[in-house]
Amino acid sequence: MRKYLALTAIAAGLWGAGVSQAHAVEIEYWQYLFDSRVTAMNELIDRFEELNPDITVKQTTFPYADYQTRLVAAKAAGKSPEVMQLFYGWLDKFASGKLLQPLSEDMFPSAEIEKDFFPIVTAMKRDGKYYGLPTAVRSLALFYNKKLFKEAGLDPENPPQNLDELLKAAKATVKQDGSGNIVSAGITLDMAGQDQHWWREVLVRQFGGDPYADDYTKVTYDDEAGKKALEFYTDLQTKEKVGKVGFMDEGQAAFRAGLAAMTIDGTFRLGSFSSIKNFDWGVTELPANADGLRSNYASYFANGIAAGVEGEKLEAAEKFLKFVSSKEAMDVWLKTVGELPARRDAAMTDENLKDPIYGPFLKGLDYAHTTMFVDESAQRQVSIDMVNRVLLQDQAPADSLKQAAEAEQAIIDHSKK
């Protein structure tokens, strides 16, 4: 009898141990290496593990340059992390390559997502299913150097609000040496930076066009509006001489060095600009056109769950994804990384909207567009080349535009094959 009891006790003990072991789930999370993002994620993981003591999350990071390749290679090797961060523009490739699984409708109801998040979240939706959710989103704004504005006799508290004022401010602030070389730019021109988005999603629309049609499967900027938008951009260098592509190597470097009065850049630049000591800078919404039409480009990194994850790992991954997409996580992210919350209620607080820095970016989110890239770097190259043909080879803007539209259409068609 005693023996029997002892056996039962042992069995029960084993059973208990087995159960508790089964509950200690470890999931892996991947993102690219960027100091503040890693710090923010570490804090989120600590909080999450406190709430869910039976789940451990292991964070792994890779330099951005090979992050995407790592994800793809890990998939090929069958070693994908349970939860991964991805740029929204990679989704087509990742969904068709079966890197990701769609989020379950029970845990993440579509209707709720669309009610709570900014509309740009739909870029993560394919065939009615969501493949990931962002913690933070990014938009563009016009950064301006208050010191250079003052020196040029402009009101540093009254930055340009439309394209005419932008041009006037640029003309007032640009400085040239005796032989006409720019020594301090009015506005930076850097198509390899954020200007490509300014051109595609903002200028083309402001000149009356529409850059793409049919869910970004058809390039439609090869028209009069596109031509005017391209001319406006290249004229800044050729006719107005207020900026120069390649000046100080990169637009952000020129602004940082205090050698550019204005630059168009995103929220992610706030961290690096916050350490500028020798001048004050401000942020304002991207300038409107003459009719007051504004536009913006918003983008984001989302978190998704790898295909093939199931059982308790899936349960843990879903819990983790839910947590990093919560309002609490977004507050941490805003404070640590400086990126805007992806949920309306977390973003559009009075405090945030009145913030002189976050305010303009948040306002931009309301009317922002999100380009659905099929091959982000190849499409970016098309825009860079389009501007270079005009600036370096004196090609007529209309011809260069046509060539760019054809090249980009070919890239899109190739990927949809």
Add this chain to the structure above:
Amino acid sequence: MTSANNTQVAPPAGRSRKRLRMQTKRVLWAWGFLALPIIFYSWIRFYPTLDAFWLSFTDWDLLSEPNFIGLDNYRHLFNDPQFWQVFKNTFTYLLVGTPLSLFFAFIIAYFLDRVRYLQGFIRALYFLPFLTTASAMAWVWRWFYQPVPIGIINGFLANFGIAQQPFIRSVDQALPSVLATAIWAGVGFQIVIFMAGLRAIPQTYYEAARIDGLGEIAILRKITLPLLKPTTVFLVVFSSIGFLRIFDQVYNITTNDPGGPLNSTKPLVLMIYQSAFSSYQMGYAAAQTVVLFTILLVVSLMQLWVMRER
């Protein structure tokens, strides 16, 4: 007695058997050591090389299973205007870079060989760029080539009232600018090899020639250059392969628009890299690799044949 005889005969036989075993053992050991690198190399070098040939006939995109598509990748490649631009660039790097760098290397080595004072120091100065990480060096040069106010070269030109040059921001000047950096980076190594070659020529030849009253130019033409031939052949092949495979200098100098502006500096290796790791067209990239392999093979064989010992 017989037993004693037997024991006397036995040892030599045993020794020879033992010696044989020793020899076999040695051979086995040697092969054992050789097998390791052979297996290793076949696995990580030759097998992937052969695999690349196979991949070049597929549409592999790293994510889905490769499908056999015959010669489609090659057809696409030969109809791609970018490929021909890149092809032209690659051969410009080769045909301008190799002779120019060898010319400079030889001139410098030839005169440096006659300098006694501070020779080691000067040689070290020339060799230094070769030791520097290509990416760090390329970044420094990228800044050198900038327009004013940060570009040193343009600042220098401005001092003499010469108009600012666009350098890497121009479709015509970008490739020469990148090439100059690459030559500068590699010339130190070639100088050292040339100097070793010059040292290996016996002094007695020169003494005899001088006694016979030969001028310096004649000595250079009749003695130095012919006797340097093995060194030259080695350097031509070595540097040709280097220029055909040029990548890091280009990629780092033009990092915001790799291979640009407008593909004017893009070499074949960079195109392969972009097809493979930014567009994930592995099959297409493999086809380009096969083309590069063929070019390398043909160029190397041609050079060896032209410069062979007669």
